Amino acid sequence: MAATDNDVGEALAGICEAAAALILPLWKSGVEVLTKADESPVTEADQRGEKLILEHLARLFPGVPVVSEEDASEFGTPDRIGPRFFLVDPLDGTKAFVRGDPNFTVNIALIEDGRPVAGAVSAPPTGETWFTHADGAMKRIHGGPAVPVRVRAWPKGQAVALVSHTMKEETAVKLANEYGFDLREPMDSSIKFCRIAEGAADIYPRHGPTMEWDVAAGHAVLEAAGGTLLTLEGGAFTYGKAQDGFRNGWFVARGG
Known part of the structure; x- marks a missing residue:
């Protein structure tokens, strides 16, 4: 493997930034929006970003399997996966991207034994990139x-x-009562994990469906920054759920 475990996060950050540079010119460009089998949108930006990421991962981390959103939507998820693999979402927040909103991200995470041990998230419109490092x-x-x-x-x-x-108002009020937060801010994509990781927000309760590639990179960054992402029952949030099609249950991401 070309990158050591200590600098995997930084290597992934570089790949995310390369994909972000490819995607950004397509934002607000009137790019064609197609519909996937699950009725979610996909654009040329998703597809081109994923191709670039897969090429870089194959070069830097030969032999490590990758589960990636667009490939999975076209060909299905693998029936089984080993203990070490990458999860890739080349454009999380496609709906925001299509609307012209800035909260969309590029995401790569390395999973080992069900845990995200390294990850990077890049936000193309702002040029921000968050990543794991040996020091946090x-x-x-x-x-x-x-x-x-x-x-x-x-x-x-x-x-x-x-x-x-x-989110409906009554749902937001119920969550505020349940988790004790005072203010709320609507936001798309995995950038939510990164805003909590950098101390700009405090909690992200997700009572709804997600896929593993939506969450893993942000989870890695949040944990490295001292936060947590747990199931609603307070248990470990794990990855590699091939038997469930890599679908997640509900979770709560928290800062300090």
């Missing part, structure tokens, strides 16, 4: 110097939850 979680902007990021302590009376744009 890091962030850089437009390829500049990387700086450490860390979750913040729960700010009593000012705790911010990140929620879906489509």
